[in-house]
Amino acid sequence: SSHFGPRAGTSSACGAPPPGWMAPPPSAREPCHWERVEAVGDVFTPRVGHAVVGEAGIFYVFGGKPALHSDVHTYEVATNVWRKICANGRAPAARSGAQAVVWNGVVWVFGGGKGRDYFNDVHTYDIATSAWDSVDTLGEAPKARKNHSVVLFRDSMLVFGGFDGRKVFKDSRELHLRERRWQIPTVSRGSLPGGRFGHSAVVYGTSMYVFGGWDGYDTLQELFEYNIVSDTWLPIHASGMTPRSRYRHSAVVCGDAMFIFGGVDKQKYKIPDLHEWNFLLRRWSKVVTGPARPSARSFHKAAVHEGCMYIFGGADLQNLNDTYRIHLAGLPRGAGALGDRGQAAVRAPGDLWTWHRVDEQLGKVYTPRAGHSVVVWKDCFYLLGGMDKSGKQSDIHRYAVRSRSWACVEPVSGQGPSARSGSTAVICRDRIFCYGGYTSNKIGRDYYFGDLFEYNIARGSWARIDTDARSPRPRADHSCVVFEDSLYVFGGTGGPVCFSDVNKYSIVDRRWEERASLGDKPLHRFGHSAVVYREGMFVFGGWNGRETLGDLYELSISTDQWLHVPGRGSVPQPRYRHDAVVHGCCMFVFGGAGMRHTKFSDLCEFSFDARSWSNVATLGAPPAARSFHRAVTCGGSMYILGGFDSARRNDMYKISLPEPLTHGEPRRPLKRALDGDDAAAGPEAGGRGAGGPKPDSGTLFGSSLSLQKRLRGGA
Numbered sequence: 087s088s089h090f091g092p093r094a095g096t097s098s099a100c101g102a103p104p105p106g107w108m109a110p111p112p113s114a115r116e117p118c119h120w121e122r123v124e125a126v127g128d129v130f131t132p133r134v135g136h137a138v139v140g141e142a143g144i145f146y147v148f149g150g151k152p153a154l155h156s157d158v159h160t161y162e163v164a165t166n167v168w169r170k171i172c173a174n175g176r177a178p179a180a181r182s183g184a185q186a187v188v189w190n191g192v193v194w195v196f197g198g199g200k201g202r203d204y205f206n207d208v209h210t211y212d213i214a215t216s217a218w219d220s221v222d223t224l225g226e227a228p229k230a231r232k233n234h235s236v237v238l239f240r241d242s243m244l245v246f247g248g249f250d251g252r253k254v255f256k257d258s259r260e261l262h263l264r265e266r267r268w269q270i271p272t273v274s275r276g277s278l279p280g281g282r283f284g285h286s287a288v289v290y291g292t293s294m295y296v297f298g299g300w301d302g303y304d305t306l307q308e309l310f311e312y313n314i315v316s317d318t319w320l321p322i323h324a325s326g327m328t329p330r331s332r333y334r335h336s337a338v339v340c341g342d343a344m345f346i347f348g349g350v351d352k353q354k355y356k357i358p359d360l361h362e363w364n365f366l367l368r369r370w371s372k373v374v375t376g377p378a379r380p381s382a383r384s385f386h387k388a389a390v391h392e393g394c395m396y397i398f399g400g401a402d403l404q405n406l407n408d409t410y411r412i413h414l415a416g417l418p419r420g421a422g423a424l425g426d427r428g429q430a431a432v433r434a435p436g437d438l439w440t441w442h443r444v445d446e447q448l449g450k451v452y453t454p455r456a457g458h459s460v461v462v463w464k465d466c467f468y469l470l471g472g473m474d475k476s477g478k479q480s481d482i483h484r485y486a487v488r489s490r491s492w493a494c495v496e497p498v499s500g501q502g503p504s505a506r507s508g509s510t511a512v513i514c515r516d517r518i519f520c521y522g523g524y525t526s527n528k529i530g531r532d533y534y535f536g537d538l539f540e541y542n543i544a545r546g547s548w549a550r551i552d553t554d555a556r557s558p559r560p561r562a563d564h565s566c567v568v569f570e571d572s573l574y575v576f577g578g579t580g581g582p583v584c585f586s587d588v589n590k591y592s593i594v595d596r597r598w599e600e601r602a603s604l605g606d607k608p609l610h611r612f613g614h615s616a617v618v619y620r621e622g623m624f625v626f627g628g629w630n631g632r633e634t635l636g637d638l639y640e641l642s643i644s645t646d647q648w649l650h651v652p653g654r655g656s657v658p659q660p661r662y663r664h665d666a667v668v669h670g671c672c673m674f675v676f677g678g679a680g681m682r683h684t685k686f687s688d689l690c691e692f693s694f695d696a697r698s699w700s701n702v703a704t705l706g707a708p709p710a711a712r713s714f715h716r717a718v719t720c721g722g723s724m725y726i727l728g729g730f731d732s733a734r735r736n737d738m739y740k741i742s743l744p745e746p747l748t749h750g751e752p753r754r755p756l757k758r759a760l761d762g763d764d765a766a767a768g769p770e771a772g773g774r775g776a777g778g779p780k781p782d783s784g785t786l787f788g789s790s791l792s793l794q795k796r797l798r799g800g801a
Contacts (some may be wrong), residue, residue, distance in 0.1 A: 087143035095427055120379040123396075123409040127168035130159040130398075132405035134385035135182030135233075138398050139193055141213055145389055146193060147398060148211070152405060154180035154200050158211065161398075161409070163391055175218035178209040183232030187243050188213075189263050194221075194243055196261070197231050202677035204230035204250045208261070222544045225268035228259040233334075237294050239314050240439060240744075244271075244294060246312075249283040254302045256281035278319050279310045286337035288344050288432075290316075290365050291670045292693060292700070295322075295344060297363075300333040301440040305352045307331035309363070315695055315700035316655040326370035327362040336388030338395050339576075340668075341416045342366050345373070345395055356402060360412070365671060366620075366697075380410040390414075432447030441706035444725075444738040456714035456730040457507030463543055468495070469727065470511050470520060471503065473735060478505035478525045482541075484739075487720055500548030503539050508562030512573060514593060519573055521591075524562035534580050536560035536603055538591065556598040558589040563663070563764035568625055569643050574601075574623055579612035584631050585663060586610035588641065605648035608639040613662030617673055618643075619694045623652075624673060626692075629662040634681045636660035638692070648775060655698035656689040663713035666680040667724055669743045671695050674702075674724055677712050685711035685731060689741070709739040719743070 130136070136150030147159040156178055158171040178184070184198030184205070189464075193211040195392040197204070197263040203697025206228055212572040234248025234255065234663070243261045256279065260269045285299025285306070298305065304728040307329060309322040335349025335357070344363040350356045358381070360373040373479055386400025397410040399716040401534040452458075460478075482495040502520075503509065511525025518541040524534045536558060564578025564585070577584070586608060588601040614628030614635070623641040627634065636658060638651040664678025664686070679685050687709060689702040709715075715729025727737045 098376055117220040118373055118375050118412065119679040120375055120410050120412045123166065123411055125161060125166050125168050125409055128159065128170040129168040130407050132407040133399055134401045134405055136385035136387060136399060137184050137186040137195065138389050139186045139188045140389045140391060141188045143391060145396065145398070147387075148186065148193070148195065149181050149184050149198060150399070151182040153534065154182060156180040173211065173216050174220050177218045177219065178207065179205070181205060183230075185234060187236055187238040189238055189243070194263065196236055196243065196245060197234055197248065202251060204232055208231040213526045221266055223261065223266050223268055226270065227254070227268050227556070228257065231255055235285055235296065236756060237287050237289045239289055239294070244314070246287055246294070246296060247285055247299065254281035272566035276319050279308070279321075284333035286335055286346065286456070288337050288339045290339055290344065292691065293696065295363070297337060297346060298332050298335060298349065302482060305331040305333050311695065313696040316693070316696055316698040317693065318696055318698060322368070322787045324363070324368065324370050325484055326371045327361070328358070328370045330357065332357055334384040335607040336386055336397070338388050338390045338527065340390050340543065345414060345482035347388055347395070347397065348383050348386060348400070355385055356382035365519045375412065391488040402668065433470035438742045438744060439702065441704055441705050441708045441739055441741050443707070444490065444723055444740055446490050447738065448490055449491060450494055451492045452481070452728070452736050453479070453726055454736040455479065456734050458716060458728060459509055459511035459520065460716040460718050460727055461511050461513040462718050462720050463513050463516065465720065467720070467725070467727070468511070468518060470507050470518070471509055471523065472728070473507040478507050480505040495546070497541070497548050500544035501550065502538065502541065503546040504555075506535060509535070510564060512566050516545065521566055521573070522561050522564055522578065532581055534560035534562055550595065554598070556600070558587065558598065558600070559585070561585060565614055565625065567616050567618045569618050569623070574643065576616055576623070576625060577611045577614060577628065584610040584612055601646050603641060603646045603648055606650045607648045608637065609635065611635060615664055615666035615675065617666050619668055619673065619675060626675060627658075627661050627664060628665060629677065634660040634662050634679070645692050651697060653699065654680060656690070657699045658688070659686065661686055665715060665717035666713065667717050667719045669719050669724065674743065676717055676724070677709070677715055677725060677729065681714040685713050687711035690781060704741060709737070
């Protein structure tokens with residue numbers, strides 16, 4: 087069989103938008119209907135193998151063939167106008183099969199080919215000055231190639247695969263854009279994919295997803311995930327309606343899904359379908375789009391802008407220069423990611439992974455404290471209780487994220503929880519549920535609570551929920567999460583005892599129930615964190631009476647089965663009184679206290695899908711190392727509120743976490759004998775179209791009580 091492969095184009099997906107997507111705005115077209123964009127102006131000439139990137143509502147088209155190009159055309163979505171750019175500087179040599187990303191307002195172009203010549207040079211196009219420049223890179227550059235993939239992750243461009251006329255590559259390279267330095271990733275774990283080109287690659291969260299391609303003998307339909315942080319490749323055994331094998335297709339990320347369109351298979355059949363891979367459900371589906379759609383094609387380009395997928399050019403039976411778009415979902419402005427076969431990328435705004443202290447807080451800020459609770463509802467934070475310098479508190483403070491203003495909330499009716507610290511608060515619909523905590527009397531004796539309160543946000547009213555014999559024993563420093571219409575309370579301390587029980591409170595039935603959990607149960611503990619991802623509750627760290635813990639357990643909520651999650655990657659140091667949040671398919675852990683009272687300021691990430699830890703290399707000035715603070719997420723950022731370092735705090739920090747966001751966003755019959763790239767290019771080229779022992783008792787030892795007392799200054 088031929089050493090080169092067919093030209094893969096698109097894939098299809100079916101069904102409703104992924105969970106969490108918003109309904110389309112009134113101005114949006116009905117989802118899942120293709121629309122031909124009748125653009126005006128100086129449209130690019132019909133071509134294949136071009137590169138497309140987007141920034142701030144403008145798409146940039148570079149290169150392509152059959153007549154090899156080095157021109158730049160722009161398409162402005164708002165005006166629907168194409169323009170040919172007369173760029174300054176020395177443009178790259180004319181080529182096709184080059185790939186590009188946008189970073190900090192600059193287009194970075196790598197590789198490509200021209201006849202039997204292949205390139206491994208790097209060029210930049212500065213959008214603001216409309217100027218080309220060649221880049222003198224450091225380190226060992228990849229071998230020359232074309233039809234590879236590139237993706238942007240943070241401030242790096244990752245290259246995978248490709249072809250040089252003789253060899254199909256399976257290597258990967260990372261170009262650090264700030265330093266202009268090439269590096270070979272130290273991939274030490276997982277099942278590496280074989281060589282390929284004409285595949286697609288996109289970034290979602292901290293992973294790159296590679297689909298399809300041509301391996302020199304056949305078209306592929308396998309999907310691989312590369313966790314960039316942990317350097318781990320994982321084959322994905324997908325369910326659902328898997329796309330047929332293909333290459334020279336396109337792929338974009340929009341919301342929590344990847345969409346594959348077009349391409350060609352080994353039999354030269356060009357594919358007109360659209361498929362969806364849902365990152366959360368881990369499932370393929372085929373999107374039904376109706377009769378009006380782009381012609382079946384390959385070697386085109388795709389990009390996303392504001393929830394719409396755009397298709398540019400490619401080839402069916404001839405080279406094309408048309409533009410189509412489809413509303414994948416009614417996303418908020420800027421909620422998409424653009425990409426094509428390798429160009430889909432995570433937006434890298436200047437503050438991504440950068441800590442910022444929120445200094446401009448208006449209104450009456452809460453007093454410095456630790457051991458409080460914070461929940462998020464409608465872009466507002468509700469902070470409850472905790473301990474400041476005057477003692478335990480029972481107040482409620484609301485912070486409006488948009489206006490950056492604090493206000494003290496005075497309940498309209500009902501009696502709320504008494505002053506306390508170490509309680510938990512969660513939100514379900516428009517109700518805040520507050521459980522447990524502790525206070526101290528004048529002689530320093532602790533009193534623990536087992537009461538449950540409900541706060542109706544809309545009405546501003548408190549109600550105490552009656553308890554019965556099934557209620558959990560009073561406790562503090564426990565965890566509480568919401569799953570569906572129930573609260574799940576795990577662990578905590580009741581003074582001389584430490585718990586490892588799981589208690590469920592049904593909001594609908596208004597009753598408590600202790601769950602008889604099975605499996606590899608975690609040690610009793612308090613000061614741990616717990617989050618929910620899909621149908622699992624993930625418990626990390628804590629204090630067990632003897633030592634701080636660094637273990638991770640998952641409880642399947644549907645089966646009550648515990649599972650110990652082995653430590654893989656850069657496992658965080660053991661800690662307690664840290665906090666954790668879920669963002670996308672990852673859990674982020676910040677701060678906490680260690681065995682020797684050392685406090686942490688690191689940010690650790692756990693990928694639920696890769697089952698691996700990594701330490702996030704952040705920018706900016708992080709919050710001071712602290713414990714007994716609170717962390718929440720809102721608008722794509724993680725917020726840290728208060729806590730205790732060497733003193734109680736009422737400061738606030740935020741860090742932007744990665745989201746799939748928009749980057750600033752036809753072949754005629756051959757008339758000659760095939761050789762070089764085209765000879766190896768597979769069937770299409772010859773046709774038309776071109777991952778200690780448990781104590782016996784839950785009684786806390788003297789070391790536990792001693793540590794609690796020493797840390798109580800911040801509790």
